[in-house]
Amino acid sequence: MNESNKAVVFRVGSEEYAFPIQYVISIEKMASTTPIPHLPEYVKGIVKVRGELIPVVDFENILYNRQIEINEGTRFIVLHTPEMSLGVLVKEAKEIVDIPSEKLKQIGLIAYQKTSYFTGVANLDKRLITVIDPLKLIQSLEGIREIQEYMKTHARSEQHS
Template sequence: MEEMNKVVVFQVGNEEYAIPIHFVMSIEKVEGITPIPHLPAYVNGITRVRDELIPVVDFERILYNRSFKANESTKMIVLQTEMLSIGVIVSDAKEIIDIPSDKLKQLGLLAYQKTTYFTGVANLDSRVITMIDPSILVQSLDGIREIQEFMKTQKETA
């Protein structure tokens, strides 16, 4: 039996990306985000998900350096990494699919330092889906240590 990779497929801009399902805690509507001053530009603020405060990041800003335009299909994917839980705002969370391992290709761009979180590309019929490792993504973000410290202080005072 061939090995399958269960992933959540989502859209940012016009492109499709996927994150392994084991990182995904939930997919939520985007609401109740409290802006926090002086955090990096890609951080929209914090929100409460299941009684836990988490930072919310704008994936469009991280990937394309432009702010997303929210609409009715905008979603927040709540991810759990070893470092911290994080909400990622995406244009649309589309589906959960199985990607056969033989359809995954390593990226030549992996050597590019700013995109080390891209782990490969799934080549499926008429679709190309870029795979993302949230643990590497979180570690690669500028200012993430400060955000982690801030979230720790919020937990202690909550």
Template sequence: MQDSSKFVVFTVGDEEYAIPIESVLSIEKLEGITPIPHLPTYVKGIMKVRGELIPTIDTETILYDRAMEASDSVRVIVLRTDEISLGVLVKEAKEILDIPAEVIKQVGLVAYQKTSYFTGVANLDSRLITIISPTVMVKTLEGIKEIQEYMESQLQEADSKSH
């Protein structure tokens, strides 16, 4: 087992969260999100990143049931999971941090179904950083299968138009 792992640390609301760096493709400025009707409220729409269309979700809606306010510090962390690539809206992408394995505590909340994607809490000097598993988060979000199907149908349409 590794002694430490690299995480991308970001804020949502007033709290700090982290995602393992191997899941992160890029961190982008928030621009050009196309809203899609009838998708769950946490889905802001679709964004084009390096020629690929990806659904973009609002972490503030997922975690706190309120929409994220637009500001210059808002970033989109582009993640790749086994199921889907997606953009995750965060209030601010702060840093890439090496977190030693011994400071990561398992949280009792992992058993709570709605937050099963919280895999632990890093207890650093004056900071508590909640670690999120993107793969588990994607599996637990309601409606993600429909989004996946929608994205696949868009790709197929684009393919059939280009032939």
């Protein structure tokens, strides 16, 4: 692991979280999403970003079981993993920070299945930032396989039209 880890910091509720920068494609203003029926409650719908259709998930719903309030500061962070691309709806995307390895602490909750995507907590100048592994996040989401299948089928049918 390199001495410093760059991460995109964002806010959900009153807490700060971060995704490692290598997974972040872009940070977008909230666009209108196309709702898809029968998907889990945390899925807001799909949106087209740079020609690619991606599902958008409400991270506040995933973490706190409540709908995010959409306002001027609301953003979605476009993540790309080998499994799929995903838009993560957050209260605000704040900054890119360098997290020195010695400031990153593993947390005991990693064994807890519902939060297995929390990989550590960065303790930076009176700030606690929970670092999230996007791959583990995607794998932990209920119903995500169905969403992946839907996206694959939708992408194929779009290529043929």
